Amino acid sequence: MCDIPLGICRDILLRLPAESLLRLRTVFKSWKTIIDDPCFVKAHNKYQLSSNTLLLSNSIGPPFYPLYYFDLEGLNFTNGPKTIPATPINLSRIGLSLVPAVPLPACNGLMLISPFNHEKSRRRQDINGDSEGIWEIWNPLTRERLRLPQPNIHSYVLGHGIGYDCAADDYKVVVIDYLYDYDDRESLMQTHVYSLKSDSWRVMIEEFPFELFTLNSVQGVFLNGALHWILDTTDSMIIAFDVGTEKYGFQLKRPDNLSQVRGQRLKLDAFGECLFLSCKDEESRHFDAWVMNDYGPEGSWIHLFSINQQNYYDMKAVYYLKNKKQVLLQHYCGFLWFDVESCNYMKNVGVHGLFRDFRLCAQHFIGSLVRLHDRCGCVADKRRMRKSKGKMKMEMVDTE
Structure with missing residues (x-):
């Protein structure tokens, strides 16, 4: 394969999973050059949007548990119930044996580990300890993690997330916090933005364009640059x-047929290039799902299905196949494939290889080749300085 033209070789490599590419970097120097190229990494991320891998963690008990991955490629829809093994992720290489429970804010395979990985935000003064007040970006595939500088957050964190600035080729972390001045009886909402390129935080000068509010979920969902x-x-x-x-841009309207009833639990997801909204009604036990057609302020929501979840506890959507109109639903101990067109369950999917009393919590995962320390501003600057100093020493030796 080393005799194949580089252009064709690049196209072949683009279609391989990220995990395979990490191994192939050691085969030929020319392959390593292709795989490490930032343009290749950016193009490869687009191919990975249809990844069939899930991350699994335990949703009950202590906040930190081992992490597993679960590959859906082995499913055969023509047979009966199927059980797929869950493979533990070896995290010892980075000195991290346990990780926060998923789902985590994610973008292009990078995940944000923060003090607010659960649905309810907490006071910053409750997480001031070194072990709990840490903000990190983590790549589960390369096992890299990068600790961020501590943001200057004064009170409640209402929302946070991680996204990708395509124009600047930069990954950014966004944190929304709320500060109340008891002396002046005034409230202030601020947006903090961290840039991986500069390795620094800055506070948005623009006033928050919405009135005081709380967010349905702390975690932001990244799609189409926002x-x-x-x-x-x-x-x-x-x-x-x-x-x-x-900047805060447009607002997206809720589905017209989404009733305003107390006890509803709304959840927003991004599957592939689709914005996906689900609603659980605690009283009627109904589970509804919508997908946005033509993303944007005038985009329309398409109602996919409405089912009764009486037989399953804590159901949620974790994966959506747009071309097949199939949704993978998770309940407390397994998964169900649901066919939208026939409005029927196609397959019960079990998981083995987990420890006892494991309460499933899953997240769609995209393998990423992004190398955090190569992109981080302070690390990159130090590396350039070392190279320039080494070059100067060599020139001095040559002169002598």
């Missing part, structure tokens, strides 16, 4: 923060 949150208001509007311009 992070999205659902406002916890009567109309449940979806706000979008453009990671490139670092």
Whole structure:
């Protein structure tokens, strides 16, 4: 294969999983050059959007548990019930044996580990300890993790997320916090943005364009260059923060047929290039799902299905195949493939290889070749300085 033209070789490598590419880097120097090229990494991320891998963790007990991955490629829809093994992820290489429970804010295979990995935000003064107040970006595939400088957050964190600025080729972390001045009886909402390129935080000067609110979920969902949150208001509007311009843009309307009833639990996801909204009604036990057609402020929601979850506890959507119109639903101990067109369950999917009393919590995972320390501003600058100093020493030796 080393005799294959580099252009054809590049096209072949683009279609391989990221995990395979990490191994192939050691085969030929020419392959390593291709795989490590930033343009290749960027193009490869687009191919990985249809990845069939899930990350699994335990949703009950202590906040930290071993992490597993679960490959859906082995499913055969023509047979009966199927059980697929869950493979533990070896994290010892980075000195991390346990990780926070998924789902985590994610973008292009990079995940944000923060003090607020659970649905309810907490006071910053409760997490000031070194072990709990840490913000990190983590790549589960390469086992890299990068600790971020501590943001200057004064009170409540309402929302956070990680996104990618395509124009600047930069990954950014966004944190929304709320500060109340008891002396002046005034409230202030701030947006903090971290840039991986500069390895620094900055606070947005622009005033927050929405009235005081709480978010339906702390974690922002990244799609089409923007992070999205659902406002916890009567109309449940979806706000979008453009990671490139670092401004709040348009608002997305809620589905017209989404009733405003107490006890509803809304969840926003991004599967592939689709914005996916699900709603669980705690009283009627119904589970509804929508997908957005033609993303944008005028985009329309398509209602996919409405099912009764009486026989399954804590159901949620974790994967959506747009071309096949199939949704993978997770319940507390396994998965169900659901066919949208026939409105029927196609397959019960079990998981083995987990320890006892494991309460499933899953997240769609995209393998990423992004190398954090090569992109981080401070690390890259130090590396360039070392190279320039080495070059100067060599020139001095040659002169002598």
